[in-house]
Amino acid sequence: MLAQLRQLACLLGQFVEIAWTYMDTILATLRCQAGNMAQIPKRIEKETQKLETEPPPGVQAKPDPANYRYFHIVMAGPTGTPYEGGNYKMELFLPEGYPMEPPKVRFLTKIYHPNIDKLGRICLDVLKDKWSPALQIRTVLLSIQALLSTPEPSDPLDTNVADHFIKDRAGAELQGLFGALSGCCWSEKRF
C-alpha cells in the first residue's frame, strides 16, 4: 500500500515536472490562440493579399491603413465604352456580416450612368439580392466593370439618365464621354 502511494507520488511529481518544462509552450499556444481571435478574418486577409498580388485588370484596390475592411479603389473606364479614358474612384466596405452580407460600394467620381445615382450609389443585383458568400471583392469589382460596359436603362436608378439613354443613346454616351474626360479632374479631388 505504502509502496503504491510512493509510486503514485513519484508519477505525480514526474507529471508536474513535465508540465513545468512545457509550461512556456502551453502558455505560448494559449496566447497565440487569443491573439488570433483579434486578427483579421482569414477570408478578408486572403482576399486582400490576392487583390494586391493579382488585381483584376484595370482595377486598383488598396486597403485603408486604418481600417482593414475599407478599400480605396480606382477603376479605369472599360475600353470601347463612353467611360474609356476616365479613372473612377470608388470606396468599398466589408460590413460586419461579410461574407454573409455583400460588400458596400460607392463611386466617389461623378459618373453619367443609368444605374449609378448622383451620390455614387450603384444599383447592381450582386450587391443586393443576388449576393452569395461564394462571391468576392474581386467578383464585385468585375461586375461593376461589366455594368459600365452594359448599362441597363430599363432598370434604372437615375430615371433622367435612363430616359436619356433610351431616347438618345448616342447623346447620352457622349455625355458619359465628357464625364470620363473631366473625371480625371474629379478623381484628383479629395473628399
Added chain:
Amino acid sequence: MGCGNSKPQEEAASPQPGTSQPPPSQQPVVPAPTASLATVRSDKVIVPRSFRLLDELEKGQKCERASHLSWGLAYDDDITLTTWNGTIFGPIDTAYDNRIYSLVIVTGPSYPDVLPEVRFTAGINMNCVEPDGQVKPTWGVLGNWKREYTIETVLDALRREMCSPNNRHLAQPDTAPPAGNS
C-alpha cells in the same frame, strides 16, 4: 427593384485558376501576416464616414413615421455628403410650440469621429444656441460627442433641450415660421 446584371461570374470563390498561392491545405497553420496587414489589426468593425452617412440618409428618407424630426442632404448631388438640412417641430406646451425650426448640419471630413457643426437658420432663444444660431459645440451631445451619435441623436437632444426647465418658457423672437403655414 431595378438592378444591373452580374455577368463576370468566372471568378467565383472556389476554384481559382492561375493563382500563385498554394492551396489552403499546404499553408502553414499560423501563416505570418504581411507587414501591411499587421498594421491594420483591429477588433472592432469601424463603418467609414460615407457608408455611415448613407445609412443616416436612408433612415431619414424612410422616416415617414409620426416624428417630430426630419433630416436629409441639402443638395441631392452632394457626393461628399457634407451639408444637411434638419427640421425640428417645436414640442407642445413650450415656447417653441407650433413652430418648425430649420437647421443646417455640416458633417466634416472627420465625421463621425469628430462632431458636426449645427446651426439654426432662424432666430431661436435657447441656452445652448449662440445669437447667430450656432449650437454651442460644448453643449450636451456635442460636448460629449461619441462616434455612435448621429444627426438624429443631435436633433432629438435639441428637441429635448427645448422641453428642459431652462428653456421651455424663454421668450422667442418672432422669426421662425409658424407650423402649418407652409
